[in-house]
Amino acid sequence: MGTSTGNAVLWRGLLGAAALLGASEAWAAARTGYDPLSTDEQSLALKMALADARITGPQGQSKRSEVLMVERHQEDKAAFVATPTLRRADVYIYLYDSDRLLQAVVNLPKNAVDSVITAQKVQLPPTETEGSASLTLALGDSKLGPQIRDEYFRSTGRKLTSASDLVSDALVFRSDAHPGAAGGAARDCGLHRCTQLLLTSRDGILVNVLPIVDLSRGAAVGMTSFAP
Amino acid sequence: MAKILRRFAFSALLLPWMHTAQAANPSPACSVDYQVNVKLANGSSWSMCWEVRWREGIVFHDVTYTAPGASPLLILAQMNPAQIHVPYDDNGARYHDETDYGLGATKDMATLAADDCPNGKLLSSNGKAVLCQQTRATGYDVKYYTQAIQGQALYLFSVSHVGEYNYIFEYGFHGDGSLEFAAGASGHLQRFTPIPGRGEKYGWPLGQMKYGISHVHNFYWRLDFDLGGADNDAFEELQFPPEDSSQETRVLQAQEFGTETARTVKPDDFRSWRVKDKAITNSDGHAISYHLEADPAHLFHGPEYEPFTQSEVYATTYKPCENFASHNPTINGCADNVSAFVNGESLSRADLVVWYGQAFHHLPRDEDEPMMDTHWSRYFVRPQDANAENPLGDSAGHDQGH
Ligand SMILES: [Cu+2]
Numbered sequence: 001m002g003t004s005t006g007n008a009v010l011w012r013g014l015l016g017a018a019a020l021l022g023a024s025e026a027w028a029a030a031r032t033g034y035d036p037l038s039t040d041e042q043s044l045a046l047k048m049a050l051a052d053a054r055i056t057g058p059q060g061q062s063k064r065s066e067v068l069m070v071e072r073h074q075e076d077k078a079a080f081v082a083t084p085t086l087r088r089a090d091v092y093i094y095l096y097d098s099d100r101l102l103q104a105v106v107n108l109p110k111n112a113v114d115s116v117i118t119a120q121k122v123q124l125p126p127t128e129t130e131g132s133a134s135l136t137l138a139l140g141d142s143k144l145g146p147q148i149r150d151e152y153f154r155s156t157g158r159k160l161t162s163a164s165d166l167v168s169d170a171l172v173f174r175s176d177a178h179p180g181a182a183g184g185a186a187r188d189c190g191l192h193r194c195t196q197l198l199l200t201s202r203d204g205i206l207v208n209v210l211p212i213v214d215l216s217r218g219a220a221v222g223m224t225s226f227a228p
Numbered sequence: 229m230a231k232i233l234r235r236f237a238f239s240a241l242l243l244p245w246m247h248t249a250q251a252a253n254p255s256p257a258c259s260v261d262y263q264v265n266v267k268l269a270n271g272s273s274w275s276m277c278w279e280v281r282w283r284e285g286i287v288f289h290d291v292t293y294t295a296p297g298a299s300p301l302l303i304l305a306q307m308n309p310a311q312i313h314v315p316y317d318d319n320g321a322r323y324h325d326e327t328d329y330g331l332g333a334t335k336d337m338a339t340l341a342a343d344d345c346p347n348g349k350l351l352s353s354n355g356k357a358v359l360c361q362q363t364r365a366t367g368y369d370v371k372y373y374t375q376a377i378q379g380q381a382l383y384l385f386s387v388s389h390v391g392e393y394n395y396i397f398e399y400g401f402h403g404d405g406s407l408e409f410a411a412g413a414s415g416h417l418q419r420f421t422p423i424p425g426r427g428e429k430y431g432w433p434l435g436q437m438k439y440g441i442s443h444v445h446n447f448y449w450r451l452d453f454d455l456g457g458a459d460n461d462a463f464e465e466l467q468f469p470p471e472d473s474s475q476e477t478r479v480l481q482a483q484e485f486g487t488e489t490a491r492t493v494k495p496d497d498f499r500s501w502r503v504k505d506k507a508i509t510n511s512d513g514h515a516i517s518y519h520l521e522a523d524p525a526h527l528f529h530g531p532e533y534e535p536f537t538q539s540e541v542y543a544t545t546y547k548p549c550e551n552f553a554s555h556n557p558t559i560n561g562c563a564d565n566v567s568a569f570v571n572g573e574s575l576s577r578a579d580l581v582v583w584y585g586q587a588f589h590h591l592p593r594d595e596d597e598p599m600m601d602t603h604w605s606r607y608f609v610r611p612q613d614a615n616a617e618n619p620l621g622d623s624a625g626h627d628q629g630h
Binding site for chain 1 (some may be wrong): 324353419555
């Protein structure tokens with residue numbers, strides 16, 4: 001979760017990870033048709049979206065936002081038949097303050113943003129940044145924090161000394177997908193952007209609790225575990 | 229893409245009976261790095277494009293089969309997993325892994341090493357090896373006294389991890405034109421309870437003072453059939469109920485659906501489905517088709533807020549925004565799940581999409597620790613009259629009886 005100005009920096013971090021895996025090879029090859037976006041195309045699409053007034057406007061009004069995903073736009077088959085050279089990217093940005101998802105469709109060959117759509121109650125998978133922000137919020141919570149530490153101790157026999165003792169995978173949590181786990185403040189999840197965390201120790205021991213964090217609210221909102 | 233569709237539309241018009249016409253290779257709608265073109269030992273070949281997508285993982289496009297000596301037949305415009313829904317028996321968690329976690333993002337998709345892909349070839353996307361391509365022997369394709377044809381198939385698989393689970397999505401492309409879909413789950417169990425009262429009710433004892441909680445993996449697949457091109461496809465149900473109360477005879481009932489539909493399995497009537505083309509026939513004059521046999525061992529019908537679990541098979545008209553069986557983004561007026569994609573639109577000669585949900589109830593066992601061996605959910609989609617005879621019947625020279 002960066003500020004709006006921090007997005008580009010965060011995104012470079014994500015792309016950096018891809019670059020480590022040898023993305024440079026891909027930069028050379030021209031992409032076409034169904035090919036996934038090259039890292040070059042992803043960077044260009046993001047740059048164009050973040051320069052478009054339809055993005056920068058609403059983004060400027062939200063203190064907190066996050067680039068969620070950049071991938072090849074799923075074209076209508078008919079459109080692809082008519083224009084085989086179509087090469088477009090979806091750039092998705094979430095605005096936490098207004099709980100809105102922005103989708104920019106970037107036309108790469110035309111160097112233009114074809115459309116910007118705003119949606120609510122559409123939650124795409126959490127980014128790694130959101131995952132670690134969620135863990136920080138869960139551990140900092142006066143109720144969940146001690147419960148996670150207790151469970152870590154029960155599972156591993158060791159004291160949890162820092163968040164980095166844990167490996168955390170974050171899924172989106174929607175209250176309508178699991179009403180039984182969505183008591184109290186977690187009921188807003190879905191409209192709000194929430195995560196549910198899967199936790200293990202660094203050495204692969206399961207920590208058997210499922211914290212739920214509301215990133216829009218900036219607070220942990222619930223936890224399910226083995227107990228009813 | 230344009231070329232491949234036009235070429236098939238063309239052949240649909242002019243060559244319905246000429247299945248052995250000289251065929252130009254369909255021009256692929258992807259660059260070389262994202263093409264798979266494999267000729268199997270028996271002379272048949274498969275071609276397709278592949279793509280990594282953030283939520284879906286690996287997506288295949290323009291899946292095309294060429295029987296020995298025949299012209300290429302486009303089968304599917306696209307195929308991919310459309311959800312992994314994992315509800316636990318104790319209602320402690322109900323995951324929608326594909327849309328809520330993702331199978332294809334950098335953090336989710338395993339980087340494969342040579343050891344992951346024995347005797348195979350690793351395919352990379354943006355420099356990361358994510359797909360293993362192998363050809364494997366599959367045993368007899370045909371056995372008749374002294375004659376035998378050994379089968380071979382192209383396999384492509386990738387691995388995505390979600391929490392403690394590692395999911396393997398594997399596709400088999402068989403020499404006879406059959407398609408095999410398999411979702412495997414391995415890794416570690418995700419949820420336990422130490423409470424005997426709950427463990428005995430909702431799980432299975434593991435080791436000492438611990439119970440693994442039983443759960444279902446509902447694997448949904450989106451199959452965008454474009455048999456011989458997007459036009460003129462029809463969705464048909466086949467079943468064989470007893471003719472009368474004597475139960476001695478069974479009669480074929482075939483029903484073609486005029487509008488979008490949601491269907492459940494009915495194993496005691498051998499219910500199955502096929503997508504057939506209403507314009508293209510094989511040289512016997514029979515409509516070409518591909519046939520889906522569902523696996524009815526486990527069925528999951530969940531609470532009312534999971535309407536997509538109420539049926540196993542759905543046929544819908546193609547819409548570019550209908551991508552996931554559940555938690556589909558409700559952008560541009562698109563519905564949230566596959567049960568709502570079924571809203572009365574005409575399937576008559578439409579570009580249709582078939583959705584299949586296969587359930588596996590995972591009962592934990594001691595052997596699931598320390599790591600569980602892969603449990604597979606597998607089904608086949610097979611040609612039904614796509615060829616006028618067994619396309620491998622003359623292959624490989626092992627059959628001496630002709
Ligand atoms: Cu399982």
